[in-house]
Amino acid sequence: MAGGRLPGPASPGADVPVHVGLRTSDMDEAREFCRKLYYGPLRIDPVGDPGRMRFAADVVTIGPITLGEVRYGTDIRITIEALETAYHVLVPLSGAVRSRHRGAVTLADATRAVVYRPTGDIELDWPGSCRLLSVKVDRAALEREVDAALDHRVVSPLPLGATFDLVDGPGRTWAALARLLLHELRCPDALASRPRMAARWRDMVVSGLALTVEHPYGEEPAGLQGPHRPRTVKRALDAMHTEPWRPWTIHDLAALTGVGVRVLQESFRQHVGQPPLTYLRRLRLDGAHAELTRADPGQASVTEVAYRWGFTHLGRFAGAYRARFGVSPSETLRDRA
Incomplete structure (x- = not known):
């Protein structure tokens, strides 16, 4: 010692x-x-x-x-x-x-x-x-x-x-x-x-x-355009984080923030690094993944978790999940057994 x-x-x-x-x-x-x-x-x-x-x-x-x-x-x-x-x-x-x-x-x-x-x-x-x-x-x-x-x-x-x-x-x-x-x-x-x-x-x-680790708040966090995001972007992000399961459309988010669709998309491109609905899908996938890693296989199902996070098409959910995490949702849940 x-x-x-x-x-x-x-x-x-x-x-x-x-x-x-x-x-x-x-x-x-x-x-x-x-x-x-x-x-x-x-x-x-x-x-x-x-x-x-x-x-x-x-x-x-x-x-x-x-x-x-x-x-x-x-x-x-x-x-x-x-x-x-x-x-x-x-x-x-x-x-x-x-x-x-x-x-x-x-x-x-x-x-x-x-x-x-x-x-x-x-x-x-x-x-x-x-x-x-x-x-x-x-x-x-x-x-x-x-x-x-x-x-x-x-x-x-x-x-x-x-x-x-x-x-x-x-x-x-x-x-x-x-x-x-x-x-x-x-x-x-x-x-x-x-x-x-x-x-x-x-x-x-x-x-x-x-500023080094990857996260969905921006693809290149070290290159954000200044320390403060526009109010419109922050309002849209807050809404998605508050209700990630809600079937948001780009028109819903634009109306919520009081700007046009093109303005909102360009603001997200500059200050988040990805389109609003791409960000939302990734937020949902990460939330579903976190829940599946904690869930008891005897008490939870992939279908319940997917619906809870706003995924209504299970095939698309499974494909997007595998593309992001390298395994299927059922494999993640089964590994908890």
């Missing part, structure tokens, strides 16, 4: 970083370390040779974020119940990791990071050759940041994309920033270890993630 005692739950206002590290070949010790630093309901099972176990972790907590570089040295499988209180990003620094979350299978490697929402259990196949940058962000902190960046009330949990690019664009910059912050905070005499500077870097990691 290095860097002091394991910290308790992070306080969102805390500016003093706490660094802890562990090198061990004892699986029980590694489990206890990860449960205290990340999540209590976490199960770690060796899949490869336990004798090759060489767990190594350096983790820093500061306010609403926890950053760490972690490897196991042998193949393992991790299962985690719904995160509930946090969003989580895994960035492979070497090797690749395969995970199943919310009915979708994702492979993360040096080119793509994987993103986990607070809902839905996670199953992670982690090879011994893989070393990860693991970033946990307090749920409320990220949601506040997205809300502030877009000047728009957001749903919770955020309907985030499952991955983002690490080769080009904001994802590459964000991953480099998070890794640099971890490196600096591990050095007690570094500039970033001073509370005032650490707080600023911490906020940059949270705000940077808000």
